[in-house]
Amino acid sequence: MSNDLLTPSHLIILGLLLSFAIAHSGLASLRSWAETKIGPRAYRILFALVSLPLAVVLIVYFFNHRYDGIQLWQLQGIPIVKPIVWILSAISFLFLYPSTFNLLEIAAIQKPQVHLHETGIIRITRHPQMVGQVIWCIAHTLWLGTSFTLVTSVGLVLHHLFGVWHGDRRLQKRFGESYEKLKSRTSIIPFLAIIQGRQTLQFHEFLRWAYLGVGVFVLLFWQAHPLLIRATGNVYW
Template structure:
């Protein structure tokens, strides 16, 4: 009989805990996004941005730490790490995922609340490839990490992440439609959720010059930093687990 308390069984509690943490993050992140127009009237755009960022980053750090400490929980479904070519393939997918997750189509000074944060109806850069680059990036990240780790815990995490981002696709379009009306509907008609679909259908064109921006260099630097800091992230997460355990 499988032991519910066993971290290496199909019923490891960590599977449900990570889904709960993902649900908490989803409620906070999308909930605050839905309240943006109301909140900005109450506390201003910068005040809202600070609360949104602090809440999202704090919950994301908890989620990342928990994932790193439990990534091999559950049943090991496959062992692909020793297969030739898998490691560079996984890292290549991870780099591509970050280019979508952090598309640099946003004003970094607004993100940091140095400039007044605003809602923009972007239709340039990576938005030409897909209207929802964060969702695409998350799917690619999940494919890479599920292949590398191969545990049921990682699959459960990826299921929750992709599920939330699919919801965010609907939620994000709904918010933009409410704010911009016909202007968003026109932009929606010229873009696609599926990568490159609008370009393939002739509704959009790829403008490579739009990717030659300092902010994209910042994304490349961030990816390199993640590569370099990866071992430290693992050990740091383990130390947090020891301190809280």
């Protein structure tokens, strides 16, 4: 760990985040056009071939440089902090991965389609991935407390806030009035539409195998976390 406020790794992670954001959002904006040229399945594969390697590079670089910069605070010695971080991290995954509910479409086995959902987690927020990312960033920034982690978190949150605007714009263009009606019944801020009476929670909608799958993934990830840290440590970036 360096004691410098702004190490080169701070700028590198911002560059990696920008590269990922351009590739990810750029390909998303081209989806309608690209699907007419190469088809939905080929587009999904292309999207994955571009996005996944960039995401892996980001994750590895973050793990290897998470303690760079200045230690802004140190809370790891406080017993209550660790369970709070893990609970927040588990909650963040429930928001981050609602798209995994249809794994056959994600893997392009079934024809990938754009869906308008208004059930389950969408009743809480229509942009669950943004909310999940914010929660993840809060948890990890709280735990690590370094300037590098803070810079990374700010970059991730800004990317996802842009994704909120960009996603609403694309869906509005694609679905028109149907999406306007969905927007009127949902909210970006978690639980706001429910508090305002525009939406109601249906708890039975959360009784899905996908949520159980995410829960099992979190438990497995918790067990494998030390192994993952050691594995990324062997990559000298």
